[in-house]
Amino acid sequence: MNHFPILSVMLGVPLLAGLFCLMADAKMARTIALAATLIDFALGVLLWAKFDVGGAQWQFQESLPLFSGFSWKLGIDGIALLLIELSVFLMPICILASNAIDKRVGEYMGAFLLMEALMIGVFAAQDLYLFYIFFEAGLIPMYLIIGVWGGAERIYASYKFFLYTLLGSVLMLIAMLWMAHDANTTDIPTLMQYDFDPAAQKWLWLAFFASFAVKMPMWPVHTWLPDAHVQAPTAGSVILAGVLLKMGGYGFIRFSLPMFPSASADYAWLIYGLSMVAVVYTSLVALVQTDMKKLIAYSSVAHMAIVTVGLFAFNTQGLEGSMIVMLSHGLVSAALFLCVGVIYDRLHTREISRYGGLAINMPYYALLFMLFTMASVGLPGTSGFIGEFLSLAGIYQQSSWVAFVSTTGIILGAAYMLYLYRRIAFGEQKNADAAAMRDLEPREWLMLAPIAAAVLWMGVYPESFLAPMRGDIRAIEARLAATKPAGDAQFQMGKAPPAGEAEAEGAH
Amino acid sequence: MDWIQSLRIGAAEELLSTVGIALLVGSAWGQGRRDARAITWVAVLTLVAAAVITAPALWHGVRGAEALAFNGLLSGDAFAAFAKLLIYVAAAASLLVAPAFFEKYRAMRSEYPVLVLFAVLGMGIMVSATNLLTLYVGLELNSLAAYVLAAFLKPDERSAEAGLKYFVLGALASGILLFGMSLTYGFTGTIGFAGISATLTGHASMGALFGLVFVLSGLAFKISAVPFHMWTPDVYEGAPTPVTTFFASAPKVAALALTMRVALEAFGTQAAAWQQIISFVALASIVVGALGAIGQRKLKRLLAYSSINNVGFILVGLASATQQGAAAMLVYLTIYVPMTIGGFVAILMLKDDQGNQLEDMADIAGLSRTRPMLALGLGSIMFSMAGIPFFFGFWGKFVVFQSAVNAGMVWLATLAAMASVIGAYYYLKVLKVMYFDDPANRVTGRSDMVHEWLLASCAVFVSPLGYLVTKGLTALTMTAAGVLFPLA
Numbered sequence: 001m002n003h004f005p006i007l008s009v010m011l012g013v014p015l016l017a018g019l020f021c022l023m024a025d026a027k028m029a030r031t032i033a034l035a036a037t038l039i040d041f042a043l044g045v046l047l048w049a050k051f052d053v054g055g056a057q058w059q060f061q062e063s064l065p066l067f068s069g070f071s072w073k074l075g076i077d078g079i080a081l082l083l084i085e086l087s088v089f090l091m092p093i094c095i096l097a098s099n100a101i102d103k104r105v106g107e108y109m110g111a112f113l114l115m116e117a118l119m120i121g122v123f124a125a126q127d128l129y130l131f132y133i134f135f136e137a138g139l140i141p142m143y144l145i146i147g148v149w150g151g152a153e154r155i156y157a158s159y160k161f162f163l164y165t166l167l168g169s170v171l172m173l174i175a176m177l178w179m180a181h182d183a184n185t186t187d188i189p190t191l192m193q194y195d196f197d198p199a200a201q202k203w204l205w206l207a208f209f210a211s212f213a214v215k216m217p218m219w220p221v222h223t224w225l226p227d228a229h230v231q232a233p234t235a236g237s238v239i240l241a242g243v244l245l246k247m248g249g250y251g252f253i254r255f256s257l258p259m260f261p262s263a264s265a266d267y268a269w270l271i272y273g274l275s276m277v278a279v280v281y282t283s284l285v286a287l288v289q290t291d292m293k294k295l296i297a298y299s300s301v302a303h304m305a306i307v308t309v310g311l312f313a314f315n316t317q318g319l320e321g322s323m324i325v326m327l328s329h330g331l332v333s334a335a336l337f338l339c340v341g342v343i344y345d346r347l348h349t350r351e352i353s354r355y356g357g358l359a360i361n362m363p364y365y366a367l368l369f370m371l372f373t374m375a376s377v378g379l380p381g382t383s384g385f386i387g388e389f390l391s392l393a394g395i396y397q398q399s400s401w402v403a404f405v406s407t408t409g410i411i412l413g414a415a416y417m418l419y420l421y422r423r424i425a426f427g428e429q430k431n432a433d434a435a436a437m438r439d440l441e442p443r444e445w446l447m448l449a450p451i452a453a454a455v456l457w458m459g460v461y462p463e464s465f466l467a468p469m470r471g472d473i474r475a476i477e478a479r480l481a482a483t484k485p486a487g488d489a490q491f492q493m494g495k496a497p498p499a500g501e502a503e504a505e506g507a508h
Numbered sequence: 509m510d511w512i513q514s515l516r517i518g519a520a521e522e523l524l525s526t527v528g529i530a531l532l533v534g535s536a537w538g539q540g541r542r543d544a545r546a547i548t549w550v551a552v553l554t555l556v557a558a559a560v561i562t563a564p565a566l567w568h569g570v571r572g573a574e575a576l577a578f579n580g581l582l583s584g585d586a587f588a589a590f591a592k593l594l595i596y597v598a599a600a601a602s603l604l605v606a607p608a609f610f611e612k613y614r615a616m617r618s619e620y621p622v623l624v625l626f627a628v629l630g631m632g633i634m635v636s637a638t639n640l641l642t643l644y645v646g647l648e649l650n651s652l653a654a655y656v657l658a659a660f661l662k663p664d665e666r667s668a669e670a671g672l673k674y675f676v677l678g679a680l681a682s683g684i685l686l687f688g689m690s691l692t693y694g695f696t697g698t699i700g701f702a703g704i705s706a707t708l709t710g711h712a713s714m715g716a717l718f719g720l721v722f723v724l725s726g727l728a729f730k731i732s733a734v735p736f737h738m739w740t741p742d743v744y745e746g747a748p749t750p751v752t753t754f755f756a757s758a759p760k761v762a763a764l765a766l767t768m769r770v771a772l773e774a775f776g777t778q779a780a781a782w783q784q785i786i787s788f789v790a791l792a793s794i795v796v797g798a799l800g801a802i803g804q805r806k807l808k809r810l811l812a813y814s815s816i817n818n819v820g821f822i823l824v825g826l827a828s829a830t831q832q833g834a835a836a837m838l839v840y841l842t843i844y845v846p847m848t849i850g851g852f853v854a855i856l857m858l859k860d861d862q863g864n865q866l867e868d869m870a871d872i873a874g875l876s877r878t879r880p881m882l883a884l885g886l887g888s889i890m891f892s893m894a895g896i897p898f899f900f901g902f903w904g905k906f907v908v909f910q911s912a913v914n915a916g917m918v919w920l921a922t923l924a925a926m927a928s929v930i931g932a933y934y935y936l937k938v939l940k941v942m943y944f945d946d947p948a949n950r951v952t953g954r955s956d957m958v959h960e961w962l963l964a965s966c967a968v969f970v971s972p973l974g975y976l977v978t979k980g981l982t983a984l985t986m987t988a989a990g991v992l993f994p995l996a
């Protein structure tokens with residue numbers, strides 16, 4: 001290891017800054033936090049620039065045998081790269097969005113910076129136990145963020161968040177211990193190539209599923225999410241929806257699929273079933289919400305169901321689509337929560353009915369909000385379209401029924417998002433105080449404009465985001481090819497084979 | 509085997525008994541506050557000296573015949589050395605925290621350090637015993653000192669009650685233990701661990717199994733494992749807090765090390781028989797400890813249940829009956845001791861402006877705003893006890909689960925891990941009270957500097973920095989645990 005340990009530095013900067021924030025006063029803490037997250041963002045840009053697209057699968061590898069039983073081993077592939085970029089991109093925005101926080105600012109910033117370090121750690125860890133430590137430790141800052149700076153029901157929400165996720169993860173820990181014992185290694189790249197006994201795979205898969213399904217979250221273990229979102233402060237919701245939910249998807253794509261390919265095929269029905277329910281049910285629930293944050297939280301569950309469906313399509317389109325949905329949802333839901341935060345800061349209510357006709361007094365706000373609404377719906381030209389289209393095209397090859405049901409999610413998504421937008425931005429200005437609200441201030445522009453640019457970029461030229469992970473997706477697809485279940489789609493390329501050959505094929 | 513070698517192996521015990529007796533005599537003349545403080549410091553230094561004498565055995569991995577003293581009654585092997593070092597550290601900490609506490613009640617007397625020294629001596633004999641009788645002598649020496657310590661705060665009714673309860677139930681447990689020993693002797697014809705292990709091969713007779721069950725029950729009382737845990741919350745709550753600090757750390761180590769020796773060395777050939785018992789006791793302790801703690805309003809009672817819970821996790825390592833499992837238990841103990849001491853020291857630091865001790869959950873409401881560093885210290889210890897990574901407490905749980913999984917007891921590890929989520933709830937509750945609730949502003953008194961330093965060092969140890977010692981710790985514990993597995 002003779003190159004600059006950029007991943008360790010990216011972990012270290014926010015950790016160190018977080019410690020300083022604990023001791024600093026409010027104004028100083030804000031400055032330190034913003035500076036640290038911007039440094040990390042700059043390092044992230046550097047990371048992407050130096051990332052050799054199409055080169056070695058694992059890059060920027062670092063290894064330091066510091067501990068007993070596991071080691072400090074970092075490294076990224078294209079998938080991890082993109083998720084790290086998402087994290088470092090959203091963090092400075094979160095810090096900017098925390099202007100309304102006025103109590104215990106130092107501790108708040110410290111918690112957020114710790115969160116950032118742990119998120120990068122989750123995506124960069126190449127050792128099984130190191131991954132677990134980062135994955136699990138993320139609960140601590142989030143518990144504090146919700147519990148200390150959250151809304152009225154914050155204590156209930158923080159407990160629910162913590163205990164739900166903890167129960168899921170301890171099962172994963174036991175599975176990891178078993179895996180390390182069986183394969184005699186904790187190295188994630190090696191484990192991705194290791195063939196576990198198919199009978200054992202089933203149990204291991206279920207244990208990992210317990211953790212990732214809660215994190216994702218999948219129906220029916222999604223109920224912690226609306227509570228956590230509604231109670232968390234704006235920046236907490238942004239990071240929760242933007243990055244933490246992606247850890248579940250990342251877990252599936254990094255662990256469940258490549259490590260347990262045969263079990264993934266065996267349990268595909270479970271994923272399909274839960275995802276289909278989630279798409280329809282949570283979309284319908286979203287339709288009747290009167291609380292803006294709850295509505296967006298339920299829409300997250302529906303979008304994440306599209307991700308799981310795409311992941312378990314076992315083909316390139318599905319996997320790539322899922323990754324793009326994750327990235328896109330990371331940006332869009334973060335932006336939507338920020339939009340909610342912008343008007344919440346002015347009126348201090350999340351009730352949809354308290355607003356109306358904002359397009360008149362807040363035209364720029366309405367414009368940006370419209371863009372993110374459309375991206376959430378999946379309008380072509382925005383990031384949402386690319387991801388959802390690819391995922392659904394992927395699953396269509398595997399099961400047309402699942403594709404059919406999942407696609408209703410797009411229609412329902414359009415329904416609840418447009419309905420939300422109409423109630424907030426259009427119509428008459430029934431509330432005088434809402435009508436008197438100012439339009440975006442420069443700080444809010446700084447938060448929303450970069451996300452809008454990224455959303456359009458991903459929608460117009462997705463190749464920038466597809467290229468880094470193409471090789472990794474192909475590797476996973478090759479790993480899954482042997483065991484993937486037969487799909488119900490019958491593609492016929494070119495001419496049909498002669499009758500005799502077709503019969504011979506039908507015989508086995 | 510000559511007397512010189514025997515005396516050299518038992519050097520730490522000889523030092524402790526000599527200094528203990530000398531201080532006992534000295535304390536007859538020095539009863540003032542200053543004298544008590546001086547005697548406390550001498551006792552601490554004696555413990556340090558004993559640690560220095562003991563440490564080389566661990567370092568060189570002493571085991572087998574070269575470790576045996578007094579015709580096989582004691583063994584100064586690496587395992588005993590490891591346990592003794594932990595005991596000395598724990599005892600020294602409970603000596604250091606005492607003066608500031610007792611002086612408030614005008615009860616700081618020179619007997620306290622003397623009694624602690626004798627208890628430590630007993631514990632040293634417990635962990636080195638390779639013979640049922642030495643074991644019993646060590647256990648009783650420790651227990652008798654402990655009964656008096658529990659009742660040390662004479663004017664306090666709760667303290668007297670704790671002493672009496674501890675004594676009555678402890679005597680009962682000793683009886684059970686003795687009965688088990690006599691059965692074992694009757695059916696094996698020997699009281700040496702090596703002899704028992706050599707006799708009990710193959711299918712053991714019913715009588716020998718009864719002996720095993722009674723011995724384990726007696727020991728389960730000493731480590732406060734379910735179903736012999738009932739005394740723990742009352743004694744922990746009633747005893748003066750420095751004494752509770754002592755009870756929760758040093759004797760736990762000694763009794764657990766003793767249990768390991770008895771189970772793995774004496775009854776090692778009957779592992780299949782006691783593995784079921786230990787698995788049940790482990791799970792029951794985890795669950796009862798976790799559920800019992802939920803409703804507690806007194807912090808000391810909460811920590812008492814937490815210690816029952818922790819003993820359960822440690823026993824998961826014993827249930828796997830492997831060298832890795834034994835090493836995992838020692839790792840867990842090494843992390844558990846500073847966590848517990850830190851927890852009780854934090855409680856000692858909760859004082860109102862008159863210097864009275866506060867012990868209620870409600871007293872620490874909003875502590876993070878009035879005393880941020882104290883809250884941070886106690887908070888780290890709580891997260892660590894809950895086993896949430898990246899705090900170091902996670903590592904203890906991790907290694908015991910690992911040993912269980914590697915020994916093929918995945919079910920035990922799974923159930924224990926799921927039960928640990930219940931435990932997480934009440935640790936979180938402490939955090940919630942400190943961080944989320946509005947300040948009660950009751951903790952206003954100044955804390956002692958020794959307490960501050962102790963809490964700070966415990967908090968640093970359980971912080972992620974602790975992981976840096978894992979390499980050395982694994983090597984040392986594997987050496988120490990190797991002593992119990994002669995064939996490995």
